[in-house]
Amino acid sequence: MENNIPADIKDINLASEGKKRIEWAAREMPVLSQIQSRFAKEKPLKGVTIAGCLHVTTETANLAITLRDGGANVLLCASNPLSTQDDVAASLVADYGISTFAIKGENNDQYYDHINAVLDGKPNITMDDGADLVTAVLTSENPDLLSNIFGGCEETTTGVIRLKSLANEGRLKYPIIAVNDADTKHFFDNRYGTGQSTLDGITRATNMLWAGKTVVVAGYGWCGRGVASRATGMGSQVIVTEVDPIRALEAAMDGHRVMPMEHASKIADVIITLTGGLKAVDRSHFEVMKDGAVIANSGHFNVELDIDGLEEISNGKKEVRQYVEEYQLDDGRKIYLLGEGRLINLAAAEGHPSAVMDMSFANQALSSEYLAKNKADLKNEVYSVPHEIDAEVGRLKLEAMGIKIDALTKEQDHYLNSWNFGT
Numbered sequence: 001m002e003n004n005i006p007a008d009i010k011d012i013n014l015a016s017e018g019k020k021r022i023e024w025a026a027r028e029m030p031v032l033s034q035i036q037s038r039f040a041k042e043k044p045l046k047g048v049t050i051a052g053c054l055h056v057t058t059e060t061a062n063l064a065i066t067l068r069d070g071g072a073n074v075l076l077c078a079s080n081p082l083s084t085q086d087d088v089a090a091s092l093v094a095d096y097g098i099s100t101f102a103i104k105g106e107n108n109d110q111y112y113d114h115i116n117a118v119l120d121g122k123p124n125i126t127m128d129d130g131a132d133l134v135t136a137v138l139t140s141e142n143p144d145l146l147s148n149i150f151g152g153c154e155e156t157t158t159g160v161i162r163l164k165s166l167a168n169e170g171r172l173k174y175p176i177i178a179v180n181d182a183d184t185k186h187f188f189d190n191r192y193g194t195g196q197s198t199l200d201g202i203t204r205a206t207n208m209l210w211a212g213k214t215v216v217v218a219g220y221g222w223c224g225r226g227v228a229s230r231a232t233g234m235g236s237q238v239i240v241t242e243v244d245p246i247r248a249l250e251a252a253m254d255g256h257r258v259m260p261m262e263h264a265s266k267i268a269d270v271i272i273t274l275t276g277g278l279k280a281v282d283r284s285h286f287e288v289m290k291d292g293a294v295i296a297n298s299g300h301f302n303v304e305l306d307i308d309g310l311e312e313i314s315n316g317k318k319e320v321r322q323y324v325e326e327y328q329l330d331d332g333r334k335i336y337l338l339g340e341g342r343l344i345n346l347a348a349a350e351g352h353p354s355a356v357m358d359m360s361f362a363n364q365a366l367s368s369e370y371l372a373k374n375k376a377d378l379k380n381e382v383y384s385v386p387h388e389i390d391a392e393v394g395r396l397k398l399e400a401m402g403i404k405i406d407a408l409t410k411e412q413d414h415y416l417n418s419w420n421f422g423t
């Protein structure tokens, strides 16, 4: 117990630093802050308990405060064992009265204990980043858990894939809104957020110079596109590996070299995985890497790297710098694995910048309100964020950035909605 509310955090004395950083992030989150002011007046989430399994960062803190101001009872746990900002967790508990169960570096057992702790709060809405919370609910032997829940929101690509697969098997037991799929989320957060924060994490971990490096980007979804474009901007030569022919073609026409990982792994200075899949870099790739190759993952789970395979071909390893593990191979080569293969942007840096999380979390807040209002009409399916919410987030962000755009004249609108011009 901290501050008389249930919590498990590293150190409550970190709260004052956390509060300063939460307030600093809020300056860059004008859309969320407008929603917060409205929520504080209208209380659309009154009486609703929300359990969030999210990266516990300054941006997530601002989301949690917005939901709380909207009348919700909010509980938070981490969606990755390495992504928690301990000062933020402390401030959430001490300054904002939000039950938080998250400690940076927690082990697997603690990670699941913390998930169970937020579920003990009997949530009505689950808010996930990777679908671990919803999976815990659906595999729980406690039937009361499900009976309290009327909906959920999912933040990330990997989570949406898992949830759609549950829905296809008829095993999804409550409606979920796929926040990731909103245009104002993945076009910006996945691309510019992951692009910048991945390079930030690798830079903080290694202090390496990007200019002149051969950087292999595995996966050319929105996250991969962002990383490839930012690495190019820093002067790296980017090679993309893909399994999807259309994405591979896009990467080639965006100006990147495209080749199989089998070849790319031999010439890479840095390899970054963002495929959302399994073993994009496997033992056979580790076997042929150059001495000194740096390997990082920025996809949701660390299974993108075959770390067991790397362990098998290594005769020793040591931490040579925070977040940098040196693996020694029999022939004397060294391979550097960053952040245990966990999301490098959150493990070694602060995740996506607040200005982009502003839009992602505005979608989360408005989607929770939507669930609360429409719970009676929703089925056990994965839903898109309603277009009006997505468009409103885009409009508010433009306004906050002081950008004005044109509107169609009546004549232009008529033209675009007619088939019989020019005939």
Ligand code: ADE
Pocket: 054, 055, 056, 057, 058, 059, 060, 193, 346, 350, 351, 352, 353, 354, 357
């Ligand atoms: N995911 C990526 N970056 C994040 C951040 N800064 N806060 C919460 N979730 C994130």
